[in-house]
Amino acid sequence: MANPAHDPTLYTHRDAVPVTRALISVSDKTGLTELAAALSAAGVELVSTGSTAATIREAGHAVTEVSEITGFPESLDGRVKTLHPGVHAGILADLRLESHQQQLSELDIKAFDLVVVNLYPFRETVLSGAAPAEVIEQIDIGGPALVRAAAKNHANVAIVVSPTRYPEIVAALATGGTTLEQRTGLAAEAFGHTASYDSAVAEWFSVANAAPTLSVNATLVSELRYGENSHQDAALYAVSGGSGIAQATLLHGKEMSYNNYVDADAALRAAFDFTQPAVAIVKHANPCGVAVAAPKAPDAIASAHRRAHDCDPTSAFGGVIAANRPVTLAMAETVQEIFTEVLVAPAFDADALTVLKSKKNLRLLQLPEGYTRPSVEVRQISGGFLAQSSDVVSSRAEVPWTLVSGAEVDAETLADLEFAWTACRSVKSNAILLAHGGASVGVGMGQVNRVDSCHLAVTRAGERAAGSVAASDAYFPFADGLQVLLDAGVKAVVQPGGSVRDPEVIAAAREAGVSMYFATERHFFH
Numbered sequence: 001m002a003n004p005a006h007d008p009t010l011y012t013h014r015d016a017v018p019v020t021r022a023l024i025s026v027s028d029k030t031g032l033t034e035l036a037a038a039l040s041a042a043g044v045e046l047v048s049t050g051s052t053a054a055t056i057r058e059a060g061h062a063v064t065e066v067s068e069i070t071g072f073p074e075s076l077d078g079r080v081k082t083l084h085p086g087v088h089a090g091i092l093a094d095l096r097l098e099s100h101q102q103q104l105s106e107l108d109i110k111a112f113d114l115v116v117v118n119l120y121p122f123r124e125t126v127l128s129g130a131a132p133a134e135v136i137e138q139i140d141i142g143g144p145a146l147v148r149a150a151a152k153n154h155a156n157v158a159i160v161v162s163p164t165r166y167p168e169i170v171a172a173l174a175t176g177g178t179t180l181e182q183r184t185g186l187a188a189e190a191f192g193h194t195a196s197y198d199s200a201v202a203e204w205f206s207v208a209n210a211a212p213t214l215s216v217n218a219t220l221v222s223e224l225r226y227g228e229n230s231h232q233d234a235a236l237y238a239v240s241g242g243s244g245i246a247q248a249t250l251l252h253g254k255e256m257s258y259n260n261y262v263d264a265d266a267a268l269r270a271a272f273d274f275t276q277p278a279v280a281i282v283k284h285a286n287p288c289g290v291a292v293a294a295p296k297a298p299d300a301i302a303s304a305h306r307r308a309h310d311c312d313p314t315s316a317f318g319g320v321i322a323a324n325r326p327v328t329l330a331m332a333e334t335v336q337e338i339f340t341e342v343l344v345a346p347a348f349d350a351d352a353l354t355v356l357k358s359k360k361n362l363r364l365l366q367l368p369e370g371y372t373r374p375s376v377e378v379r380q381i382s383g384g385f386l387a388q389s390s391d392v393v394s395s396r397a398e399v400p401w402t403l404v405s406g407a408e409v410d411a412e413t414l415a416d417l418e419f420a421w422t423a424c425r426s427v428k429s430n431a432i433l434l435a436h437g438g439a440s441v442g443v444g445m446g447q448v449n450r451v452d453s454c455h456l457a458v459t460r461a462g463e464r465a466a467g468s469v470a471a472s473d474a475y476f477p478f479a480d481g482l483q484v485l486l487d488a489g490v491k492a493v494v495q496p497g498g499s500v501r502d503p504e505v506i507a508a509a510r511e512a513g514v515s516m517y518f519a520t521e522r523h524f525f526h
Contacts, residue, residue: 017156018177019169022114023066023087024056025049025146027121031163033059035116035170042173044114091115091149095156113177114169115150116160119143119193123200123241139201144194154187155180161193192219196240216378216385221246227258234258243368248344252356253363256342260320264344264365267322270426272373273393277325279304280426281316286446288315290423291439302330307439309338312460320344327352335362346371391523393422399520401494404506406515409492413469417494417517420471425523431473432457432481434465434490441468450476454484467491474522475499479508486512496522
């Protein structure tokens with residue numbers, strides 16, 4: 001039941017709240033002395049704890065220890081510092097209510113206008129490989145209590161959990177104080193901060209006790225114009241510590257759309273499967289061209305792009321391009337001639353940017369440093385989530401292939417088979433990919449039977465199918481799909497095998513004199 005004292009008609013409206021008293025207790029000392037200097041210069045009373053107070057004092061600024069307010073020293077090795085009515089009443093008092101102001105006066109407690117807190121480095125301690133006892137000591141108790149109290153009372157208190165927010169607090173000192181809109185935004189960030197922190201703790205306990213739970217916490221980055229279709233709302237959220245497409249920087253062009261992000265991530269999935277310079281071109285989350293650099297190519301990434309584009313120029317129109325190397329001038333000059341929605345890469349040469357920025361509608365997306373794909377993939381279903389470890393193509397050294405038909409192929413053909421097998425992983429099932437010379441020449445994807453995928457790959461390859469190699473993401477359930485490839489002149493095939501009709505499929509390959517390898521692992525991509 002709501003407290004009748006909080007009838008909104010009893011409130012005194014507060015927009016700008018001057019900062020006169022601040023509580024500061026931070027593990028991350030980034031920007032602390034600069035913030036303390038600005039607050040002190042503005043006449044703000046500083047109250048702090050432990051090492052934070054010591055840092056402020058060493059910088060030459062007056063600071064009051066929390067223990068002076070509570071009348072109790074920090075105890076239990078620092079486990080108890082701020083958990084006291086003298087602190088929390090000063091944070092939670094709703095100064096819009098005369099009754100709260102009166103109670104503070106009777107209790108001789110002063111209110112806080114600003115609380116600056118960031119939490120113990122729990123995640124960092126876990127990642128360091130520390131022993132469980134050390135990890136447990138990094139579970140913050142007082143910090144989240146301070147954050148949540150200040151965020152709840154954001155009508156009166158500004159809560160800051162990140163050093164990146166310090167400049168706007170300093171700016172507010174000169175403009176009459178923090179605004180309600182500002183404090184509301186800070187409160188939202190604060191609750192997200194504690195939720196993410198608690199989820200990390202819960203996840204650690206779950207793993208440690210062999211009772212896995214899945215916690216998904218992300219922060220709103222931007223609202224998108226719409227989702228897959230114009231009547232759908234959409235937004236981009238980013239996970240803390242992520243280094244992927246959600247953290248990429250838009251260097252040029254219109255804002256990214258929902259579909260742009262989906263396609264760009266799919267293109268990265270394809271391009272970054274390769275250690276060689278590689279380019280993938282994607283349309284509707286499916287590759288329509290993938291290639292690695294030609295041997296001895298003068299401009300490797302430009303060569304990879306030209307060869308990827310040549311696979312299916314019609315589908316590449318209006319596509320999304322991903323490169324796993326910096327974009328060069330030569331690649332930029334080629335891309336400039338082709339209508340492209342998005343080009344995403346680790347970096348762009350300066351002269352390449354100059355060329356590409358002449359294309360008004362081309363979005364240029366630069367990956368964050370140290371781009372990585374998640375080790376676990378999560379997909380929402382009605383009522384829950386599915387999670388799986390990310391699919392990775394194993395090398396032949398890790399998972400040897402078995403020759404089941406024909407003679408061992410030469411080194412060049414084997415390299416093409418390995419390329420096709422890796423590239424095929426990024427194609428939606430049922431997937432068939434034809435390749436030659438380190439580039440796809442025909443792709444059949446997303447069909448409800450493998451025979452149709454074979455027909456599609458061969459049709460798109462045209463005369464280039466003859467002499468190419470083929471990869472299939474899963475086994476051929478019958479020989480009919482393989483026969484489509486054999487009739488088109490494919491000279492070698494790699495597939496996982498595992499069908500009850502493998503003997504029939506192998507017999508068809510042998511009759512055609514075609515070498516076929518079983519790679520054991522399948523690579524369905526739904």
